[in-house]
Amino acid sequence: MTSTGPITAPPAGGAGQLPDEATCYRALSGRDPRFDGWIYVGVTSTGIYCRPSCPARTPKPGNCRWFAAAGAAQQAGFRACRRCHPDAVPGSPAWNLRNDVAGRAMRLIADGTVDREGVAGLASRLGYSERQLQRVLIAETGAPPLVLARAQRAHAARLLIENSALPMTDIAFAAGFSSVRQFNETVREVFSLTPTQLRTARKGVAPGPGVLRLRLPVRQPFAGWALLEFFGRRTVTGLEASRFTDETVSFTRSVRLPAGAATFTLHYDGESLQAQVRLQELSDLGPLVARLRRMCDLDADPEAVDRSLARHRGLAAMVRARPGLRIPGTPAADELVIRALLGQQISLQGGTTATSRLVAEYGEPLPDNLVDGSVTMLFPSAERLAAADPEALAMPRARGRALVGLASALATGALDLSPGSDSRQVCRQLLSLRGIGPWTTGYTALRGLGDPDVLLSSDLIIARQLQRHDLTDDTSYLAPWRSYATVHLWNGAC
Missing domain, CATH: 3.40.10.10 (DNA Methylphosphotriester Repair Domain)
Incomplete structure (x- = not known):
């Protein structure tokens, strides 16, 4: 029991299944x-x-x-x-790797579904009864959904206490508690400190009004430069902005959240990943943090990924050059699938230009207190795009009709790209829609849903890279990390 011999990293497939x-x-x-x-x-x-x-x-x-x-x-x-x-x-x-009910439930809980819709709403989204869902989560995690959601609320409360000067009453309701008494009791039980003591013990000084600065924990190694540069090469005017210097890199954008809009800036200095956040509604802090973690793939196991991919001579040099490369995700999967459709069969620059036009014509201006430099707009809502005249869109008519059809499926809920969605079902639904091909489907699964095992061989750049690096044969041996191989090949072509 007290042996100190070498140990390997946790197995990739065992959330809820503790090591011995x-x-x-x-x-x-x-x-x-x-x-x-x-x-x-x-x-x-x-x-x-x-x-x-x-x-x-x-x-x-x-x-x-x-x-x-x-x-x-x-x-x-x-x-x-x-x-x-x-x-x-x-x-x-493992929660992001698993496509079963436990993995999907954990992603939805992190996104605040229990706080907004209750356990009944969570179970309904997953197609289970409340009793069935309780049994599954207790078996997998040792706790029922209400307890797991309570832990999320406690974490959100601590972030607000330590990173803002807000009154405790505002923090209590922003973190999802139903009363100040419940907030005080939970903070004392979880942290063995009162909320006031937590604030007194914090390090640093709270930023200005309306701004939160957060440190996002990440497993090392972490190729933060490459991740933010990937986002920066796809910057959409009005929606996003990026800044690169010799010392730091940052990426800013707007996003819709369950209760309102937000803007955030991700900043990486070679050591830590920071987020500066402006929220229309403070109750969106927990969901935003969960989405930022998925966007930057911060819960990945980089050592397991790198060790597996480096076994192939065609990828070994890329892995050594960029250890800890992550899947560049998104805080808004609905938006990403529309951007993917706009980028079908055209260059990266062409797709970015088309998206910028769409944002300028159909996007929604940000509230003044959320505007951050050149980031002034929200991406068009699915409802507004569904009501657009496809013949009037600044794009080929067939693509315009496909875009309106896709937006309609998103607006009505016929296509669900929430964190709890089943990626296999989503891919089948996308392929059934008019004008959606394998590239858009694979790109959405990889970046929108965070599927770790998508080799985007229909992408022209990836196809060339596969040939160049002798990866054209069966690539099943790269499973379950083919998405990371795809990202390495993208970066290797730059």
Whole structure:
């Protein structure tokens, strides 16, 4: 049990399936950050739960209990460690890999579905009864949906307490609590501090009114420059902006959220990823953070991906050049599929220009307090595009008709691209729509839904790169990381 021999990173397929206790304890003894977010340790002698890399003294094996989710540790009566902040670690990569009900439910909970629609709404979205869903999540995580959502609310509350000067009453309701009393009790139970004590103990100074600055935890290695440069090469006028210097890179854009609009700037300096956020409604902070994490693929397991791809001689040099490369996702999958349609069979610059025209004509101006430099617009809503005259759109008529048909499917809910959607079903639905081909479907699965195993061989650049690097034979051996291979090939062509 106290062996300190070498251990491997957590297996890729086992969210909810903890490693054996010996492996968990070796990770804790070695303060292995690779296991942060995969497992949590509750220490019975102190009543505190930690991440494996916590710098505190290692407890005895008999005093350790292991959990697959922070909410499960909290339900068991453990408080969050004040030194390692286990609620603020990267999430388990497996929740984003899994397309089953547990994985989809965890993504929806992170997006705030339980706070907005209750457990009944979550179950309905997944096609399960509440009782069935409770059983699945307890079996997989050790906690029911309400407890997992409560952990999300506690994390959102801590972010607001430590990164704003807002009154506690405003924070309570913005974080999703139904009363100030519930907010106070939860913060005390989870962090063993009152909200006021949490604010007093914070580091740094809160930014100006209306602005939140957040640090986004990420597993290393992390190719942050390459990720933000990817976004920057596709900047849409009015919707997005990017800035590159020798020392830093940043990317700014607007986005629609469940309760209102927001703008954010992602900033990377070679060491950490920061977000500066402006929200129309503070209750959208939790969903925005979840979407930023998916957009930047921050919960990925980069060591497992790199180790697998580097086995092929055609990819090994690319992996060495950009260790920790991530899938460049999106905070708005509905928007991305429309942008993908506009970019079908034309150049990157042509697709960006067409999207900029669409935003200028059908987009919605941002509220004045959210405008950030040249970012002044929201992407057109699906409802507005569905009502457009396809003959009047500044594009070939066939593409205009396809765009209006796609927007109609999104507006009516016939096509669901929410975090809890089934990617296989989405792909089938997309291919059934007029004017949607394999490239748009694959691109949406890769970037819009975060599917880790899409080799976009129908992309002209990827097809050339596959030939150049002798990857034209069967690529099934690259599974389940073919999306990362696609991104490496894109970057290798630049």
